[in-house]
Amino acid sequence: xxxxxxxxxxxRVRLLASIAIALLALAGTTVLLWRGSRPVSPTPVxxxxxRGVKASLVVTGVGELIKATSKGLFRSVxxxxxxxxxxxxxxxxxxxxxxxxVDPDRPSVIxxxxxxxxxILSEDGGTSWRxxxxxxxxxxxxALAMHAFRRETLFVSVRRxxxxxxxxxxxxxxxxxxxxxxxxxxxxxxxxxxxxMNTGWLYAGAVDGPYLSMDCF
Amino acid sequence: xGRLPTESDARAILVDRRDAKRVFAAGSGGIFSSTDAGRxxxxxxxxxxxxxxxxxxxxxxxxxSFALAADGMLLRSEDGGKTWRQxx
Numbered sequence: 001x002x003x004x005x006x007x008x009x010x011x012r013v014r015l016l017a018s019i020a021i022a023l024l025a026l027a028g029t030t031v032l033l034w035r036g037s038r039p040v041s042p043t044p045v046x047x048x049x050x051r052g053v054k055a056s057l058v059v060t061g062v063g064e065l066i067k068a069t070s071k072g073l074f075r076s077v078x079x080x081x082x083x084x085x086x087x088x089x090x091x092x093x094x095x096x097x098x099x100x101x102v103d104p105d106r107p108s109v110i111x112x113x114x115x116x117x118x119x120i121l122s123e124d125g126g127t128s129w130r131x132x133x134x135x136x137x138x139x140x141x142x143a144l145a146m147h148a149f150r151r152e153t154l155f156v157s158v159r160r161x162x163x164x165x166x167x168x169x170x171x172x173x174x175x176x177x178x179x180x181x182x183x184x185x186x187x188x189x190x191x192x193x194x195x196x197m198n199t200g201w202l203y204a205g206a207v208d209g210p211y212l213s214m215d216c217f
Numbered sequence: 218x219g220r221l222p223t224e225s226d227a228r229a230i231l232v233d234r235r236d237a238k239r240v241f242a243a244g245s246g247g248i249f250s251s252t253d254a255g256r257x258x259x260x261x262x263x264x265x266x267x268x269x270x271x272x273x274x275x276x277x278x279x280x281x282s283f284a285l286a287a288d289g290m291l292l293r294s295e296d297g298g299k300t301w302r303q304x305x
Contacts, residue, residue, distance in 0.1 A: 205227030
């Protein structure tokens with residue numbers, strides 16, 4: 001890993017960053033560093049042009065496809081050739097869900113998220129839903145991702161509020177950091193790549209390309 | 218993280234379940250693949266030029282992946298993302 005093979009000035013920078021993180025952690029705040037593909041602008045910029053194209057697609061543990069688009073939720077049992085609409089939670093607009101995550105080991109467990117929707121959970125394959133957003137600062141969730149192998153651990157990016165994590169299937173969310181230094185987060189993905197002092201790393205997709213957290217998740 | 222070969226947003230990121238060093242990103246500039254956890258990227262060739270919004274992998278058969286475009290086109294790969302065919 002590039003960020004593990006540190007020498008010279010890189011090592012000094014990382015050392016100073018680690019000291020700063022430790023001080024902030026002592027102050028009760030968890031701050032995470034992100035490495036992106038572009039020079040980072042310190043000022044968040046609105047990117048409304050990307051909000052209209054959000055969609056999501058997941059493959060369940062039994063091979064079904066579920067997609068969330070601006071027209072609602074749909075399920076396919078024939079690898080995407082045909083799609084059947086799925087019921088939406090009451091009060092949620094068809095375009096309200098933009099991110100999905102499924103438990104590969106429990107095909108009936110589906111998480112969905114979106115702007116003004118928070119995070120919702122279905123444990124019966126999408127027939128019924130309940131909100132699992134305790135601890136989130138708002139319901140404007142930009143992206144949702146499940147941990148690579150811990151099925152009760154998920155991450156969300158809340159618009160302008162940062163990255164939040166649950167370790168109990170959404171019953172409680174805790175703030176991780178201020179989010180990657182990007183205009184807005186379009187996607188999250190957890191990686192179990194070796195080298196982490198925790199269980200992995202977190203990628204974020206943004207309007208200026210992908211970012212990788214330099215800290216451990 | 219390395220730069221994408223084409224200026225593009227990253228609307229979707231997929232970490233290969235079989236090998237975490239293999240990562241895919243998708244966006245308005247196409248679909249991109251990395252074999253070194255994002256240090257370097259290559260454009261996946263042979264795809265229609267359009268904005269790609271979503272990437273997904275079949276947990277039962279991880280060699281099978283899907284890419285969904287903003288306009289609804291769905292592609293499927295059955296060789297770990299090397300080649301893609303439209304789902305009809």
